[in-house]
Amino acid sequence: MNSPVAIGIDLGGTRVRAALVTREGLILDRVEQPTRASHGQQSIIEQIVNLARGIVKRADPPSVAGLGICSPGPLDTDAGMVLSAPTIKGFTDFPLREELQSRLPWPVYLENDGIAATLGEWRFGAGRSVDHMVYITVSTGIGGGAVVDGNLLRGRRGMAGHIGHMVIAMDGRPCPCGNRGCWEASASGTALSKMALENGFADGIQVFNEARDGNEAALQLVAFLSRQLGVGMVNLAHIFSPKKIVMGGGVSNALDLLEPGIRHHIEKNAMPPFRTITLEKAQLGDNSGVIGMAELVFSANTFSVHMEASE
Amino acid sequence: MNSPVAIGIDLGGTRVRAALVTREGLILDRVEQPTRASHGQQSIIEQIVNLARGIVKRADPPSVAGLGICSPGPLDTDAGMVLSAPTIKGFTDFPLREELQSRLPWPVYLENDGIAATLGEWRFGAGRSVDHMVYITVSTGIGGGAVVDGNLLRGRRGMAGHIGHMVIAMDGRPCPCGNRGCWEASASGTALSKMALENGFADGIQVFNEARDGNEAALQLVAFLSRQLGVGMVNLAHIFSPKKIVMGGGVSNALDLLEPGIRHHIEKNAMPPFRTITLEKAQLGDNSGVIGMAELVFSANTFSVHMEASE
Numbered sequence: 001m002n003s004p005v006a007i008g009i010d011l012g013g014t015r016v017r018a019a020l021v022t023r024e025g026l027i028l029d030r031v032e033q034p035t036r037a038s039h040g041q042q043s044i045i046e047q048i049v050n051l052a053r054g055i056v057k058r059a060d061p062p063s064v065a066g067l068g069i070c071s072p073g074p075l076d077t078d079a080g081m082v083l084s085a086p087t088i089k090g091f092t093d094f095p096l097r098e099e100l101q102s103r104l105p106w107p108v109y110l111e112n113d114g115i116a117a118t119l120g121e122w123r124f125g126a127g128r129s130v131d132h133m134v135y136i137t138v139s140t141g142i143g144g145g146a147v148v149d150g151n152l153l154r155g156r157r158g159m160a161g162h163i164g165h166m167v168i169a170m171d172g173r174p175c176p177c178g179n180r181g182c183w184e185a186s187a188s189g190t191a192l193s194k195m196a197l198e199n200g201f202a203d204g205i206q207v208f209n210e211a212r213d214g215n216e217a218a219l220q221l222v223a224f225l226s227r228q229l230g231v232g233m234v235n236l237a238h239i240f241s242p243k244k245i246v247m248g249g250g251v252s253n254a255l256d257l258l259e260p261g262i263r264h265h266i267e268k269n270a271m272p273p274f275r276t277i278t279l280e281k282a283q284l285g286d287n288s289g290v291i292g293m294a295e296l297v298f299s300a301n302t303f304s305v306h307m308e309a310s311e
Numbered sequence: 312m313n314s315p316v317a318i319g320i321d322l323g324g325t326r327v328r329a330a331l332v333t334r335e336g337l338i339l340d341r342v343e344q345p346t347r348a349s350h351g352q353q354s355i356i357e358q359i360v361n362l363a364r365g366i367v368k369r370a371d372p373p374s375v376a377g378l379g380i381c382s383p384g385p386l387d388t389d390a391g392m393v394l395s396a397p398t399i400k401g402f403t404d405f406p407l408r409e410e411l412q413s414r415l416p417w418p419v420y421l422e423n424d425g426i427a428a429t430l431g432e433w434r435f436g437a438g439r440s441v442d443h444m445v446y447i448t449v450s451t452g453i454g455g456g457a458v459v460d461g462n463l464l465r466g467r468r469g470m471a472g473h474i475g476h477m478v479i480a481m482d483g484r485p486c487p488c489g490n491r492g493c494w495e496a497s498a499s500g501t502a503l504s505k506m507a508l509e510n511g512f513a514d515g516i517q518v519f520n521e522a523r524d525g526n527e528a529a530l531q532l533v534a535f536l537s538r539q540l541g542v543g544m545v546n547l548a549h550i551f552s553p554k555k556i557v558m559g560g561g562v563s564n565a566l567d568l569l570e571p572g573i574r575h576h577i578e579k580n581a582m583p584p585f586r587t588i589t590l591e592k593a594q595l596g597d598n599s600g601v602i603g604m605a606e607l608v609f610s611a612n613t614f615s616v617h618m619e620a621s622e
Binding site: 074076083084131132148149151153154155156157158159160161162163165166167168169170172177178179231234235238239240241242243269271272273274 | 385387394395442443459460462464465466467468469470471472473474476477478479480481483488489490542545546549550551552553554580582583584585
């Protein structure tokens with residue numbers, strides 16, 4: 001097999017994942033480590049460089065098209081900068097792309113993590129061949145991105161898709177961002193964990209397990225979370241008019257439990273023409289980001305080739 | 312002058328506007344009438360046909376590229392249908408484009424009104440040469456549209472941009488759509504009128520006039536409305552990452568009064584990288600829709616010509 005591969009890296013506040021990915025979205029090799037989030041910028045740069053070099057050395061592909069890395073943000077992808085990533089020490093106004101580019105032999109690309117995962121699911125996951133979709137990831141926070149009219153949305157400085165900080169309840173629960181009533185303040189995995197503790201459960205996973213066994217208190221929490229998720233999804237339906245919402249992140253593992261409540265909310269509160277929207281679990285699991293970043297590398301290369309050809 | 316013109320029609324629940332527009336966005340002729348909203352479908356079709364024929368007869372342009380009409384919705388622009396427009400009698404699942412096309416000699420195009428006005432302001436108004444913008448119109452309700460990465464967003468069935476039905480206050484004020492807490496339920500001209508009456512003012516215009524004179528109760532209503540508008544604008548900033556928000560509709564005439572409160576809210580509650588967003592009054596006034604629809608006609612024609620040329 002002589003076709004090139006791309007390196008996709010998904011840098012998170014707790015885990016960093018690196019994968020070698022083919023043009024067809026297949027993962028040839030993959031490594032995952034805890035992020036050295038508290039050790040500062042240079043330690044993380046070193047970790048990423050070692051991961052990338054290591055995975056290439058091990059798999060020894062015929063050629064590497066580039067390295068794409070996504071990170072929590074907001075990032076300014078035009079400038080290649082992490083503007084602020086509170087979960088990673090030293091990642092404030094940090095030129096991540098340049099720092100990596102100066103140490104690596106392949107072209108380096110940077111993207112916000114929500115947009116990267118959207119691209120992965122759109123090209124190779126639950127959003128394949130859908131021209132209008134919204135991807136949401138519900139885990140510690142809520143992030144995501146959108147494809148409208150067959151285009152992946154980036155926005156000014158590549159910062160579109162910060163949908164977790166859409167206020168759905170003015171003056172509601174405090175959000176880590178400093179505002180109140182953000183979607184992620186009431187509908188994220190963190191919000192669920194907090195409610196779980198307040199109601200005598202160990203964590204969100206126990207809530208879902210006991211809800212499956214018919215525990216009434218657990219079912220009420222599931223109903224509450226479903227409604228919170230539903231409010232945000234109806235907003236996104238009215239704003240983007242997607243055909244499909246794809247849901248990833250840890251909480252999506254309980255989508256079977258949550259979906260009836262979400263669906264009920266959509267039927268009741270979306271304007272009638274928007275009610276036919278479908279909801280589907282992400283298909284790439286933890287790999288939406290790395291596969292999306294590899295796809296970004298390949299499409300950037302294709303674009304460059306076209307540009308040269310037309311000159 | 313031999314260049315073609317396009318007919319732009321903006322059909323509203325109370326007024327219908329028709330204009331002959333050049334490729335450069337200049338209005339050559341314009342007519343405005345009360346909409347025969349209570350007379351049923353055929354009466355409105357007749358009204359639109361007479362307006363179009365009349366304006367063409369009077370100006371006698373060398374050629375007409377087409378007729379573009381926008382209407383309140385939601386519309387399914389792919390199918391050329393008005394799905395539901397509560398303010399116009401009989402406009403439910405109504406094939407508006409076909410009904411007009413069968414009576415007129417020019418190609419007929421249909422678009423949701425918020426998207427049409429967005430296109431007008433983007434090409435010829437306050438959003439000129441901006442690749443990332445959101446247009447909002449604040450009048451009876453709240454509508455709008457978005458341009459992201461240099462593309463006007465349409466979404467599935469052309470229904471993107473129903474931003475007035477983004478819930479910002481779960482379980483809040485009832486909205487005409489049947490839901491509660493929608494943005495337009497607390498931040499539209501209608502919401503202001505209601506608050507004006509409750510506080511002893513005749514209407515929203517009196518509120519703005521007395522606020523200009525320093526009336527404390529009026530200033531409090533202005534502050535309240537500014538905050539409601541600010542919440543929705545911060546949401547749209549996080550979702551689309553626009554460079555600029557352009558505000559049209561009757562309430563935008565008081566933007567000078569509202570802007571300090573909106574700006575304060577943005578500075579306080581948007582995530583830091585989003586705070587540099589600018590806010591500007593729409594420049595085309597009542598003509599955003601007709602100019603946008605004419606532009607749509609011209610760009611559709613250009614596209615067809617290209618398609619033929621490449622076959």
